[in-house]
Amino acid sequence: xxxxxxxxxxxxxxxxxxxxxxxxSLLSRKADAYAAGKSGPGxxxxxxxxxxxxxxxxxxxxxxxxxxxxxxxxxxxxxxFAEGCQHKxxxxxxxxFEYIQYLHLFMEEMxxxxxxxxxxxxxxxxxxxxxxxxxPDGKCVLFINDVYGxxxxxxxLRFVLSGFGGRQLLVVVWHPSLLKLIDHFHLHRPPMVWPNxxxxxxxxxxxxxxxxx
Numbered sequence: 096x097x098x099x100x101x102x103x104x105x106x107x108x109x110x111x112x113x114x115x116x117x118x119x120s121l122l123s124r125k126a127d128a129y130a131a132g133k134s135g136p137g138x139x140x141x142x143x144x145x146x147x148x149x150x151x152x153x154x155x156x157x158x159x160x161x162x163x164x165x166x167x168x169x170x171x172x173x174x175x176f177a178e179g180c181q182h183k184x185x186x187x188x189x190x191x192f193e194y195i196q197y198l199h200l201f202m203e204e205m206x207x208x209x210x211x212x213x214x215x216x217x218x219x220x221x222x223x224x225x226x227x228x229x230x231p232d233g234k235c236v237l238f239i240n241d242v243y244g245x246x247x248x249x250x251x252l253r254f255v256l257s258g259f260g261g262r263q264l265l266v267v268v269w270h271p272s273l274l275k276l277i278d279h280f281h282l283h284r285p286p287m288v289w290p291n292x293x294x295x296x297x298x299x300x301x302x303x304x305x306x307x308x
Contacts, residue, residue, distance in 0.1 A: 097142050097144065100140075100142065101142065103140075105137065105138060105139050105140060106139075106140045106141075106142065107139070107140070107141050107142070108142045108144055109141060109142070109143050109144070109146060110144055110145050110146060111146060112146065115141070115143065115146065118141055119141075122139055122141075125137065125139075157196070157200065160196055160197060160200055161200060161204070163197070165194075165197050166197055166200065166201065166205075169197060169198075169201045169205075169207070169208075170201070170205055170207045172265075172267075173186075173201070173207055173208075173210075173211065173236065173265075174206075174207035174210070176234065176236065176263075176265050177207070177210040177211065177234070179232075180210065180231070180232040180234060181231075181232055182231035182232055183210060183211055183212040183231070184210060184211050184212070184230075184231070184232065184234050184235060184236060185211075185212055185214050185225075185230055185231070185235040185236070186198075186211045186212065186213050186214065186235070186236045186237075186238065187214050187215075187216060187222040187223075187225050187226055187235060187236065187237045187238070188213065188214075188215060188216070188219075188222055188237070188238035188239075189215055189216040189217070189218055189219045189221070189222045189241070189244070190219060190240065190241060191215075191238065191240070192240065193240050193269040193270070194238060194240070194269045198213065198238070211236070218243070219239065219240075219241035219243045219244030219247070220243050220244065220247040222237060222238075222239075222244060223237060223239070223243075223244045223245075223247040223248045223251055224247060224250070224251060225251075226248070226251040226255070226264050227250055227251030227252075227253075227254040227255060230262070233260055233261055233262045233263060234262070234263045234264075234265075235263075235264055235265075236264075236265045236266075236267065237264065237265070237266050237267065238267050238269060239266060239267070239268050239269065240268075240269040240270070245268075248266070251264070252264070
């Protein structure tokens with residue numbers, strides 16, 4: 096498909112970082128010319144194939160993240176949760192817009208983060224499903240920032256609560272960032288859902304008080 100597509104004059108296939116830099120430079124010049132009224136509008140497609148690029152996830156001063164209340168929360172709560180585990184605790188998530196910088200620093204720099212392994216699902220739904228599988232040491236963590244993840248927890252929570260194995264699942268809900276007007280209208284991330292999902296989940300899946308404590 097892409098071999099055929101690349102023959103179109105507005106399509107470029109890049110297979111290394113040099114080709115990508117040259118292509119982006121060309122498109123930047125075209126954008127500047129359009130902004131200056133020297134050329135008309137256009138549509139260009141870049142297909143990146145077989146390109147391995149290492150990009151740092153953090154830009155700018157990261158000290159506020161290290162000193163943030165969120166980082167303190169991760170260190171205190173996840174550090175306590177992993178106590179006594181012989182293996183790294185799986186931490187499931189997907190589309191980590193709200194927490195990726197915190198998670199990166201937590202796992203790279205904090206001693207508590209060395210006890211965890213991040214497992215990125217293809218979707219929030221898959222991440223929620225993987226929590227119901229058998230885990231090393233019977234523990235795992237789920238980071239959620241998508242209502243589809245919450246809606247898909249049913250069978251996973253039933254499996255965690257069934258039997259006598261002492262399995263534990265820690266669900267961390269990251270509220271979506273409401274930076275633009277459209278953020279209030281996303282189908283899969285509606286802000287009105289988020290204020291208090293914990294008690295609602297407990298109402299449906301927790302059988303007795305000891306299950307939730």
